[in-house]
Amino acid sequence: MKNVILFVAACMIMLMLASTGFYGDWFHNKVLNTFDDFSSQTDSMDISYRERIRWDGGYSFATGVTKYFADNKIKNPLLLLPSDKYMKANKSNIRVPEPIIFYYFTGYQSVQYTDSNAKKANYTVLIRNNKFALVPINTPQERDGIINLFKHG
């Protein structure tokens, strides 16, 4: 009988903790919400889909660039990554991945404009008419101009 009384007491305590106040909010938002998404997630087990929803804009940016390089069979590209300042100035919310993360996402090399190897970059991404454009860098003058653009936003 005492076991049952304690069981009822434990139920009430846990119910109170898991449904009211701070812990109730946490339990609902961080734990139970997982199960709300559960059925849709089990329907979408595709690895690249899971990567895309987790890594968001930076990943889409990187895979877009990869697709261009692969489709156009461009060998050994070195991408000059646009700076955060440049992205903000052009009203883009996408956070461009840093070179090591870009390499992890795509397997392609990239550099930031601050890096000494930026002078060797032969491609970059610019925003034109609110769209990304992958642009080849053909001359040192072009490269310096783009570096200047990324520097000042």
Add this chain to the structure above:
Amino acid sequence: MNTIGLLFLLVTHFLCGWGLLQLFNIKMKPTFMVSLSMIVGVVLFSFLPLLLQFFYIRITTTSVLFAILAATIILNIKTIINFKSLKKPEKFEWPHLYEYPFLIILLIIIVASVWRCFYFPPYARDMLSGPEALAEFTVREHTLLNSIFSVDLESTNNHLKTPYVADLQIIYKLFVYQFGQLWLSVLFVSFIVWVYALLKEKLHPIIAGIAVFCFIAMPDVYAYTYIILFDYSNMIFYFAGFYFFILYADSKQINQFLFSCLLFGFATFIRPETLVLLGMTIPLVVYTFWKEHLPVKKIIFRSAIFLLIPFFFYFIWMDIFLKYYMPVPFSVNDQINKNLFDFSVFFTRFGDLNSKLMFGKVSSLIYGYFMDIFVFLLAVDLIIFRRVNKEGRILLYGIVVVYIGLPFLGYLIPWVDFWDTTKRGIYKMFPLMLLYMRDSPMLQRISDGIKSWEFAKAKPVPAVAATKAGKTGQTATQTKNRPNNPGNNGKANQKKKK
């Protein structure tokens, strides 16, 4: 997902951990042994790819498989030799009925964490720009010294962090699936089982359940049960080191002291700056030996061991692998504060730790009310009960080391920033606070109150009343409420009454 690969890893984690516990002659209850074996088994595996790389052996599924099998056999030689003398495991005790509401909630929380850990890829920037990238290209190129070092690494130093996460990621990517990560769930589940069992040793299961719930429901800490990083693991091993030191302080068995040193070594392997905190623990170690009336030479020798074992783990990464294997330069001296005479950084950091992280506006959003509960309990214990037992005192020392040590690390090493490294460094306090709760006189009194009510023997039925009922002569020894299944608590309670 390769389920057989996962099962293979789970079994070998357990066997390796079990073997190591046997080598140190650690004997505990089955729940403790199983959960601790899993925890230790995970960290042991994190050395294997590094070991292969030391000998320039290609890191492939086959080589890692052989490394795992070799480690399992080597660590279990003692178990195999003594196989016949192994005791039968104790009978498993099912939880009381009233533990189930808590266990169900706990299970829901754990399942949510494990699912997220499984479903989503590694997320933290510190992982993607370091250990995760290193692991991914190791799997592709079969060496830790792979093409990520050809990339512009100016924006990060995460590739230089210890290989604990990268190595486990490599193993889980090779044997389970490409996101790895599930080793974190193994650690998390084993750890929660262990701490719950630890609390139940001294507290009523309902009190233990509430305490563990408050511990697990710290939002920031919970997030790192499914987002791989170093801090949750570091917290576990820092705690485990203190736990075995407490056992040593109680039993004076040297094997427990050595095992404690090893666990602190694992904590250092995961986060090398733990060594500084261990340096700050030396006064406690020396004091414990001094109270034991050990000769001075022995005190010095054992204190040196306490630091040398963790230092060994620091040394193999920082002074051997980084220096002689890594293709990029790294110097510890460059990481140290150049203006050591300016102590203002320490005091500013210490102030911020209190006013912003621990007791600030956002602290409940980060850590819930766990810290407030602990401070309240401690205040009641000190003001009303005016006593803290030896275990509690050691735990409080460990908490103070983190409390002072983190601002000190911020002063010593400028890259130890506030909102990331310090915020997560605090985690190390929490399991110590949780374990303190089982020593809290206030909680013990509440616990004892529930237990004595639960297992109370009935008062003798008065003779008059019995006569009225027509049952004379059988009243003296009759009990009103006999516990259905007193279990350990009942036994403990009955012993106490004797």
